[in-house]
Amino acid sequence: MPRGKSSSGGSLFYRRKHSWRRDELVSRSTLHLLDFDDGTPPEHAWRRKLSSHANRLKEFNVTFREAFKMMKLGLRLWSYVREEASQGRKAPIDPFTRESTKPSASQGVPLGGMGTGSISRGFRGEFKHWQITPGLCDMSPVMENQFSIFITREGGTKKYSSVLAPGQHDGLKKSSDDGISSWDWKLRGDRSTYHALFPRAWTVYDGEPDPELKLSCRQISPFIPHNYEESSLPVSVFVYTLVNTGKERAKVSLVMTWANSIGGLSHQSGGHVNEPFIGENGISGVLLHHKTANNNPPVTFAVAALENQNVDVTVLPIFGLSGESSVTAKEMWGTMVQGGCFDRDNFNAGPSMPSSVGDTVCAAVSASTWVEPHGRCTVVFSLAWSSPEVKFKKGSTYHR
Numbered sequence: 001m002p003r004g005k006s007s008s009g010g011s012l013f014y015r016r017k018h019s020w021r022r023d024e025l026v027s028r029s030t031l032h033l034l035d036f037d038d039g040t041p042p043e044h045a046w047r048r049k050l051s052s053h054a055n056r057l058k059e060f061n062v063t064f065r066e067a068f069k070m071m072k073l074g075l076r077l078w079s080y081v082r083e084e085a086s087q088g089r090k091a092p093i094d095p096f097t098r099e100s101t102k103p104s105a106s107q108g109v110p111l112g113g114m115g116t117g118s119i120s121r122g123f124r125g126e127f128k129h130w131q132i133t134p135g136l137c138d139m140s141p142v143m144e145n146q147f148s149i150f151i152t153r154e155g156g157t158k159k160y161s162s163v164l165a166p167g168q169h170d171g172l173k174k175s176s177d178d179g180i181s182s183w184d185w186k187l188r189g190d191r192s193t194y195h196a197l198f199p200r201a202w203t204v205y206d207g208e209p210d211p212e213l214k215l216s217c218r219q220i221s222p223f224i225p226h227n228y229e230e231s232s233l234p235v236s237v238f239v240y241t242l243v244n245t246g247k248e249r250a251k252v253s254l255v256m257t258w259a260n261s262i263g264g265l266s267h268q269s270g271g272h273v274n275e276p277f278i279g280e281n282g283i284s285g286v287l288l289h290h291k292t293a294n295n296n297p298p299v300t301f302a303v304a305a306l307e308n309q310n311v312d313v314t315v316l317p318i319f320g321l322s323g324e325s326s327v328t329a330k331e332m333w334g335t336m337v338q339g340g341c342f343d344r345d346n347f348n349a350g351p352s353m354p355s356s357v358g359d360t361v362c363a364a365v366s367a368s369t370w371v372e373p374h375g376r377c378t379v380v381f382s383l384a385w386s387s388p389e390v391k392f393k394k395g396s397t398y399h400r
Helices: 028-033 064-069 071-086 329-339 344-348
Strands: 003-005 012-014 046-049 118-121 127-131 146-153 159-163 192-197 200-206 213-220 235-244 250-259 273-278 283-290 299-306 312-319 362-371 376-386 389-391 397-399
Touching: 064 071, 146 213, 146 329, 159 329, 235 250, 235 362, 250 299, 250 329, 250 376, 273 312, 273 344, 283 312, 283 362, 299 362, 312 329, 312 344, 329 362, 362 376
Parallel strands: none
Antiparallel strands: 003 012, 046 192, 118 127, 146 159, 146 250, 192 200, 200 213, 213 235, 235 376, 250 362, 273 283, 283 299, 299 376, 312 362, 389 397
């Protein structure tokens, strides 16, 4: 925090610094290069480097006088928590139970519109805080849900591949396994920054992993004043702006991977189906039909990308995390490193067989393009989910 002296010269006072200036974290030349298609983050925003770590929030304490004044309220709340527990339900507000996962200042701009269920996305790129089912919230990130990049310079002398998130995460094991630990988690994050201004967020990769490629991802969710209908759409769009500052053409492939999961261990409950699709106006991707446990209404995710004359979209409808899968996460990554795309015939695969109990099934959507020397290009992904029925813990079911 900046520090200054009072006019008397004796006492010191502190002025809170809410955020860094934009050009303190991103070079002015990079900001100028990304200044098209809204690829440049705004001047006023909440900012973090991807290499930074979330600060644990401090717990507050109350004085004896404050506790005495709130005693009646506390007794009523304690009685309510006990009653819900006796019915096998968890109270949405329970100050008497200490959570195993402490809250931290790691949040970014959330995904989706109002009343659609909730998926949060942290500033380091992780998708977490799953609240698709009312009354349930899983704080942990689903690490299979990632954006990754594969770059090949013309002539093949320079190749880069990396997940677009720092690799210092719990749950990543040795790179020799067949799961996501075998992916290239090379991003350090010290040259990549997150900028948040609701309902949008920008992640700028200033030469990571390719020093000659500037990359900006703009995340948008529908929040439109005086338009409740469209502001309630369960969808988010990710617009990638690519700028090639090198002397060679670059083939750039961006991949969005997504697990058939609604957080926690829901991916292991079995009965989940993935299905490729080709939609209208160049939109294609994969539908992930999730059969929720405990007779909760099903949820379907749609992961898609926009194909045009400059961008080719291919999909891998299903892959797994172990050697027992027909295609493993490791094999998926190897396919992208080698060719930068998936087989076009995968669109004809049809729905997959329902997943077995204990298995994790994922999907991948790739968008590939050539970026000329000193050229620019835009690649667009989207995530949507559908759960027409909402069931509350007391048994009531409503149509959204």
